[in-house]
Structure formats: C-alpha cells, structure tokens
Amino acid sequence: MFFYTGCILAILGSIATVVGPGVKDxxxxxxxxxxxxxxxxxxxxxxxxxxxxxxxxxxxxxTTLILLRVITRLEEIGADA
Amino acid sequence: MVLIPEVVPTITASLYLPAVYLAMIVGFLGLTGIAIQKKDIHILILTDLVGLAMLIMVAAVGTDLAEALVLPGLVVELAEIMAISEILISREMRKIENAEPIDRVIARKHSVFPFPLKLDMEIMTTAPNFIALVMILYGAFLTGFTGGAVAGGGILFYIFSRKARGLPVIVIDGIGAISGFSWCLWIIGFVLFFIAPQYWLLLLFMAACGLFLKVASKLGLIGAMMREEYKKE
Structure with a gap:
C-alpha cells in the first residue's frame, strides 16, 4: 500500500518538476x-x-539549502543562468 | 529467469520489478527535462531528480546490500551538487565582470555580494539550543555516516540561527583539521580491519566515530557559510 502510494507520489512529483505549473521559477x-x-x-x-x-x-x-543559496545568489547578481 | 538468493524476503522479490520500472520512468522524465532545458540552474535541479531515480533503483535490491549502497550514493550526490553550484556562481560572476561597460553599470547596482536579508523567525530564536542538542546526541548514538548527517544537521541549524557572526579564522581551520584527522581515523580503522580482524570491535568504532566527526564538522562549515551570506546586517 505504502509502496504504491510512494510510486504515485514519485511519478507525480517528477512530472510536476519537469512540466508542472510555474516551473519557470x-x-x-x-x-x-x-x-x-x-x-x-x-x-x-x-x-x-x-x-x-x-x-x-x-x-x-x-541539498535544499544549497540549491536555495545558489538560486538567491544568482538572482542577486542578476545572472540569466 | 532471475536467480533470487534465499535470504531475500518474498515481498522484496515481488516488488523488484515495479520498483525498477518506476525508477526508469522517473529517470526518463528527469533526463527529458534536462534535454529540453536551456538554463543551467534548472538543469542542476533536474539532476537532483535523476539522483532520486538512481536511489529507487538501488533501494529495489532490498536487504542490507541496498542500505550499504544508498549511503555512498547520497554522499556523491551531495558533493556533486555542492561543487556544481559553486562553479555556476563563480562562472556567472566572471561573465558579469567581463560584460560590456553599459551592462556593467547595471551589474554594479546589484552588488556581487549578497545584500542584507532580515530573517526573523520564531524558531530561530527559541528552538536552536534544544533542537541542536537532541540532534547531536542522537547522531552520536547512531555514529557512522547517518549519525554524522543527523548531528551535522543540528550543528548547521544552530550555527545558522545564532546571532554572533564571523567565526575567527583559527576556528574554521581547526574544524578543517578535525575533519582531516577523523578521515585518517576512518582509513586506519578500515585498513586494520583486514590486517588484524581480532580487534574488529575497536576498529569498527574507530571507523564509525571518524566518519561521524568528519561529516558533522563538514555540515557545520556549511552552516557557517550560509550564515555569512544571509545574516549580514
């Protein structure tokens, strides 16, 4: 039961990461x-x-902390990366 | 025909194929995203997703073997993301420095150093002592890489939320030295494990505590780095 819930969450999460709403940000x-x-x-x-x-x-x-640091850093220096 | 050892429980064997297919689907989605994206920062985030697919694939093996394989996978992923993020930042900074003079005026308005950011959250003033203490104690109880990660999370949170800024250089160097010595402890413990197996308990603890100190001190340094960035006033 947990296994299939996990499967569904993993697939939905990866679809949302690739094409989900608002992923330009x-x-x-x-x-x-x-x-x-x-x-x-x-x-x-x-x-x-x-x-x-x-x-x-x-x-x-x-990992989340490191990624957030990169994102804010890049936005501050105004980079278009 | 797949050969399954007798020690593998039947439920693990029955979940093997679904898990592998799941890993393939997630990995395929992540790689498609990487192929479509142009911007580097998005590619970095999607690499994280492909890392998750890798972990699902390893977890499907089940038993202790999977657990032994997941830990190095996590370490490699963490180190990779840290290194690539540093490279990204320094490359963008150099691009801006070498840009046309007109762009440079605009670029100077956004200073290359982060501007002060007021982080005023309840949890950061009342909780750090207790949370850090619990996490460090639990991490010391676990030892090994897991304990290091748990205790390191506690240290990271504590250092990040305390008010006092600017560790003296000697402290940072000292933390680096502890990390190096404990790495040696781990390697010596591991080598002697094969040379003198009769002392296995002592060597096991040497290796576990070495790894614990190493990971915890490294994560503590990340906490110091984050505070330098966000707590400027």
Whole structure:
C-alpha cells in the first residue's frame, strides 16, 4: 500500500518538476522535487531501510539549502543562468 | 529467469520489478527535462531528480546490500551538487565582470555580494539550543555516516540561527583539521580491519566515530557559510 502510494507520489512529483505549473521559477521547481523525494522516502520505509531513510532526509535538507543559496545568489547578481 | 538468493524476503522479490520500472520512468522524465532545458540552474535541479531515480533503483535490491549502497550514493550526490553550484556562481560572476561597460553599470547596482536579508523567525530564536542538542546526541548514538548527517544537521541549524557572526579564522581551520584527522581515523580503522580482524570491535568504532566527526564538522562549515551570506546586517 505504502509502496504504491510512494510510486504515485514519485511519478507525480517528477512530472510536476519537469512540466508542472510555474516551473519557470527555479524555487517552485526545487519544491516540486520534494514531492518526488517524499515518494522515495515511502519506498525506503517499505523496504525497512532505516539508516538510508534517515540519511536521505538529512541529505535532502542540506541539498535544499544549497540549491536555495545558489538560486538567491544568482538572482542577486542578476545572472540569466 | 532471475536467480533470487534465499535470504531475500518474498515481498522484496515481488516488488523488484515495479520498483525498477518506476525508477526508469522517473529517470526518463528527469533526463527529458534536462534535454529540453536551456538554463543551467534548472538543469542542476533536474539532476537532483535523476539522483532520486538512481536511489529507487538501488533501494529495489532490498536487504542490507541496498542500505550499504544508498549511503555512498547520497554522499556523491551531495558533493556533486555542492561543487556544481559553486562553479555556476563563480562562472556567472566572471561573465558579469567581463560584460560590456553599459551592462556593467547595471551589474554594479546589484552588488556581487549578497545584500542584507532580515530573517526573523520564531524558531530561530527559541528552538536552536534544544533542537541542536537532541540532534547531536542522537547522531552520536547512531555514529557512522547517518549519525554524522543527523548531528551535522543540528550543528548547521544552530550555527545558522545564532546571532554572533564571523567565526575567527583559527576556528574554521581547526574544524578543517578535525575533519582531516577523523578521515585518517576512518582509513586506519578500515585498513586494520583486514590486517588484524581480532580487534574488529575497536576498529569498527574507530571507523564509525571518524566518519561521524568528519561529516558533522563538514555540515557545520556549511552552516557557517550560509550564515555569512544571509545574516549580514
């Protein structure tokens, strides 16, 4: 049950990340990635990968921080990247 | 015909094919997005998505083997995103410096240094002590890479939200030195594990604590870096 919920979330999240509404804005795109990440967390939960799940959550938080830093930085220097 | 060892539970074996197909679908969507996109920052975010597909593929193996493979995958992804983001920023800065003089006037109005940003959130004044303490204690209990990541998250949050700015250079150098020494501890523990297997418990703890210190101190440095950027006043 969790497994298929995770599958649906992962697929929906990745579709939303690629073509979803408002993905012209990099911040919206980053948050859409989180949906797919929740799906992956559910799949880890089904497989009983406790350590992997915990590390994944911590690493996702740090990745989001790094991505947000790049986005704000690039907007401040007015780059068209 | 697929050969399945007896230690693999039947449920893991039955979920293997759906998980692999799922990983392929997600990976295909991510790669299509990368092929369509022109802007670098969007490509960086979509790379994250392809990384998720990779993790699903590894997780489908099930058992402890998958867990042992997921951790290095996460480390590599984190390091890759950090490195590429730094390259992106420095490249854009150089582009602006080399731009035409007319553009340069506009560029100077947006200074290359980030402008002060007031981050005034309740959680950043009341919670840091408690959250950092709990996360560091739990991380020390876990040890290894997972413990390092959990404790590092706590340290990152604490350093990011405290008021005092500007770590002295000696402290930053010191954190780097701790990180280097603990890396050596990990390598020595790992090598001796094969040379003198009778001391396996001691060596296991050497390696686990080395990795814990290494990851935690690195994440602490990221916290210091973020605060330098956002807490300028």
């Amino acid at each position: 990099p911040i919206v795109r980053t948050f859409n990635t989180e949906v797919a990440a929740i799906g992956l967390s559910l799949i880890f939960l089904v497989y009983n990968h406790t350590l992997a799940l915990m590390t994944f959550i911590a690493a996702t938080a740090v």
